Amino acid sequence: MEALKITVTVSLLLVAAAVQGEPGKAPSDQALIASALSAAPPGVARGATIVVSGADGQMRTLRSGSNGFTCMPDNPATPGKDPMCMDRNALAWASAWMEHRPPPTGQVGFMYMLSGGTDASNTDPYAERPDSGNHWIKTGPHVMIVGADAAFYALYPKQADPDTSAPYVMWPDTPYQHLMAPIK
Numbered sequence: 001m002e003a004l005k006i007t008v009t010v011s012l013l014l015v016a017a018a019v020q021g022e023p024g025k026a027p028s029d030q031a032l033i034a035s036a037l038s039a040a041p042p043g044v045a046r047g048a049t050i051v052v053s054g055a056d057g058q059m060r061t062l063r064s065g066s067n068g069f070t071c072m073p074d075n076p077a078t079p080g081k082d083p084m085c086m087d088r089n090a091l092a093w094a095s096a097w098m099e100h101r102p103p104p105t106g107q108v109g110f111m112y113m114l115s116g117g118t119d120a121s122n123t124d125p126y127a128e129r130p131d132s133g134n135h136w137i138k139t140g141p142h143v144m145i146v147g148a149d150a151a152f153y154a155l156y157p158k159q160a161d162p163d164t165s166a167p168y169v170m171w172p173d174t175p176y177q178h179l180m181a182p183i184k
Helices: 029-037 088-098
Strands: 049-053 059-063 070-072 084-086 109-113 119-121 136-138 142-146 168-170 178-182
Touching: 029 049, 029 059, 029 070, 084 088, 088 109, 088 142
Parallel strands: 049 070
Antiparallel strands: 049 059, 070 084, 084 109, 109 142, 119 136, 142 178, 168 178
């Protein structure tokens, strides 16, 4: 599966701090799998492939799946809880974002982030921490639609400081804009 060979360079790199267990020790594969599975509904998680980025940036498969979804554990190096589970199109979109490449066109994808949410800039796809100009937001459990046409995103709010309790566009008017839809 070509998508699983993607080198990840941003944000999901180095899940080497503890997801569970002792600080400073790499989490066990079991802990990484549990974190990854928390991102999606049980029916999706059950058949998903589980991958993690290694210290060398290469993806390592922890468990092969059968339903076309790929889940990744929380990255403790980033703010907030960010395990995610995505279909093939969303994986290609996320890989493009992480590698600073243009995302594929004409390939709508779906992502789950049900175990918490993210703390991120709503305007800068590459901001790593809050500052006065990057409109840092906190989200709860949500799903995302990525890779849609610009006309789709025009139907939703694009404010720099959105109401995160309702659907809105994150990273508006960038190649990585996507719909954020809260679950709770």
